[in-house]
Amino acid sequence: MSECEKYQELISALLDSELSGAESAALAEHLKVCTGCAAMHQAFSTLSKTLSEGLEAPPAALHENIMAGVRRESVKHANLPRISKPMKNILALAACSAIVIGSVFGLAPMFRASSAAPAEYSAAAGGEARPEARVYSDKAAPADVPAAPEAAAEDAVIDEAPADGGDSLVAAAPSENMASPGRAGLSGEDWEYLQSCLSGEACSLCAAELRDKLLYTLSVDKDGSAYIYLLEETLYYSAPGSEAILRSSLSEEEFLSLLEILDNIG
Amino acid sequence: MTREQEGKIIARVLGGDTDAFEALVTEYEKNVYNLALKMTGNTEDAADLSQETFIKAFHSLGCFRGDSKFSVWLYRIVSNVCLDFLRRRSRRQTVSLSMEDEDGEEPQLDIPDERQTPELLLEKRMTREAVRRGLAQLPPEPRQILLLREIQGLSYEEIASVLGIESGTVKSRIFRARKKLCAFLLADGNLPDYISSSKQGGGETP
Numbered sequence: 001m002s003e004c005e006k007y008q009e010l011i012s013a014l015l016d017s018e019l020s021g022a023e024s025a026a027l028a029e030h031l032k033v034c035t036g037c038a039a040m041h042q043a044f045s046t047l048s049k050t051l052s053e054g055l056e057a058p059p060a061a062l063h064e065n066i067m068a069g070v071r072r073e074s075v076k077h078a079n080l081p082r083i084s085k086p087m088k089n090i091l092a093l094a095a096c097s098a099i100v101i102g103s104v105f106g107l108a109p110m111f112r113a114s115s116a117a118p119a120e121y122s123a124a125a126g127g128e129a130r131p132e133a134r135v136y137s138d139k140a141a142p143a144d145v146p147a148a149p150e151a152a153a154e155d156a157v158i159d160e161a162p163a164d165g166g167d168s169l170v171a172a173a174p175s176e177n178m179a180s181p182g183r184a185g186l187s188g189e190d191w192e193y194l195q196s197c198l199s200g201e202a203c204s205l206c207a208a209e210l211r212d213k214l215l216y217t218l219s220v221d222k223d224g225s226a227y228i229y230l231l232e233e234t235l236y237y238s239a240p241g242s243e244a245i246l247r248s249s250l251s252e253e254e255f256l257s258l259l260e261i262l263d264n265i266g
Numbered sequence: 267m268t269r270e271q272e273g274k275i276i277a278r279v280l281g282g283d284t285d286a287f288e289a290l291v292t293e294y295e296k297n298v299y300n301l302a303l304k305m306t307g308n309t310e311d312a313a314d315l316s317q318e319t320f321i322k323a324f325h326s327l328g329c330f331r332g333d334s335k336f337s338v339w340l341y342r343i344v345s346n347v348c349l350d351f352l353r354r355r356s357r358r359q360t361v362s363l364s365m366e367d368e369d370g371e372e373p374q375l376d377i378p379d380e381r382q383t384p385e386l387l388l389e390k391r392m393t394r395e396a397v398r399r400g401l402a403q404l405p406p407e408p409r410q411i412l413l414l415r416e417i418q419g420l421s422y423e424e425i426a427s428v429l430g431i432e433s434g435t436v437k438s439r440i441f442r443a444r445k446k447l448c449a450f451l452l453a454d455g456n457l458p459d460y461i462s463s464s465k466q467g468g469g470e471t472p
Contacts, residue, residue, distance in 0.1 A: 012441035016415055018422050043448050050397045051304075051416040058299040062313050066291050066320045073321050074284040 004037055011041045015048050267293050272336045279327055287324055294337060295320070298344045301417045305348035305409060307402050315351055319344040334427055341418045342428040345410050352406035400450040408443035415440055 010027045013019045019027070031038050267289075278286040298319055303312035322343050330339050401409055414420050414428060422433040422440075429436070 008445070009438060009441040012444050013422075013437050016422065016440065018437065040448075043451075044444050047397065047444060047447060047451075048416060050394055051412070052419075054394075055296055055300045055417075056303060058295055058316065059309065059313050062299060062316060063291060063295060065313070066295065066317050067288055069317050069321045070287055070291075070324045071284055073325055 004034060007031075007034070007037050008040050008044075011037065011044055015045055269335065273332060276327060276330065276332075276336065279324070284324075287320075290323075290336070290340075291320055294340055297337075297418060298340065301341065301344050301413055302348055304398075304401060304413050304417055305345075305352065305406070307398060311351065315344070315347050319347050322347065334424070337418075338420060338424045338428060341414060341420065345414060345428065349406050349410050352409075356406070396451060396454065397447075399454065400447045403450045404443065404447055408439065408446060411436065411439050412443040412447070 007027055007030045010019060010023055011031075014024060014027060031041060272290070275286050275289050279290075295316060299312055299316045302315040302319070303309060306312050306315065319340070323340055326343075330336065404412070411425060411429065414425050415422075420428065422436040425436045425440075426433040431439075
């Protein structure tokens with residue numbers, strides 16, 4: 001990043017009121033002497049002003065449509081079997097730490113099950129994944145992941161990851177004739193619930209959260225937006241969990257580079 | 267609405283009082299709708315996605331633990347709902363539309379008026395319409411993070427918790443999104459050329 005680029009990033013943060021006093025002062029000095037950055041300052045602040053001004057009024061029918069939808073949902077919801085909250089927390093942890101990592105690291109072996117040695121690969125990938133998973137749960141989890149009491153459960157589940165990593169995604173693929181045995185220390189019923197979580201059927205929030213968290217974990221210290229983009233695509237489509245979906249969603253070129261990336265992760 | 271009031275409403279909804287949810291809809295529908303509008307670029311999709319957002323929020327309200335503001339939690343939902351929608355849509359559109367804008371309009375030829383100050387020139391060119399077209403060219407992810415900041419006014423820390431990333435990353439991603447948006451405006455002739463001199467050597471990644 002060039003010197004001016006660093007200042008331009010500060011300009012952006014300044015507009016968002018996220019700059020310290022010292023940074024603001026340094027930036028102000030630079031803007032006096034650098035016409036390029038001064039122009040960028042003008043452009044960014046005009047852009048910001050144009051973007052944030054004047055919210056539009058929603059269509060008149062929106063409010064009633066929302067409430068009608070909510071009432072329908074309410075009736076539907078009342079008829080569904082409920083899963084207890086503690087169980088949900090454990091499932092969320094299990095999903096964060098083991099299953100999803102297993103799914104993604106397990107992608108490559110799944111794609112090439114015929115040619116490669118899945119057990120070997122997933123052992124290597126699992127070993128690599130574990131430290132990263134811990135870094136993540138220390139840093140970014142507090143906001144969303146329930147704390148201490150379940151920590152032991154998390155450890156236990158993480159320990160299962162290498163063994164499970166190679167084929168957990170296959171389990172999620174709807175086409176397989178899976179009889180839904182339990183995995184990662186979960187009963188068959190809980191496993192199924194987790195799968196539905198990941199596919200967004202039960203709770204789209206959980207699936208989105210997991211995608212975001214895993215994406216973060218995997219993107220730490222990695223560079224290149226193409227890499228990130230591909231991972232995002234992978235995560236997006238690994239939730240429903242079928243190679244076919246992934247294949248059809250990516251171009252041939254993207255798909256090949258994805259395989260390459262997944263190879264390199266191990 | 268204070269956090270305490272919101273907490274009470276949420277407790278009532280969780281206790282089975284569906285109609286209590288309406289107060290939350292009233293409070294946030296405008297913001298939610300406007301974020302969806304800027305994300306998708308059209309009113310019909312924005313209305314559909316707003317409805318989807320509130321239904322999801324209602325459905326997942328039990329997951330809301332109250333350690334962030336309800337608004338931040340809700341914006342995470344609308345933001346993800348829009349992102350998913352845009353990803354699905356981009357999968358369907360296999361043909362590149364990059365050479366023409368959505369309305370199929372001819373690109374406008376703006377002749378710079380040298381008598382005006384740079385600031386006035388900028389405001390004149392960077393119209394809402396021009397920014398809307400620029401936003402439409404921005405990939406969904408940078409669009410999402412920029413709008414969480416500009417429309418919803420979330421802090422970097424709040425955005426970090428919404429997206430599950432670090433706030434340092436939020437800072438650089440918002441910067442890159444702004445830079446990219448400026449690059450589109452420049453390419454469309456909606457930014458004066460002198461801006462471009464400051465963009466060289468930036469090494470902008472796609």
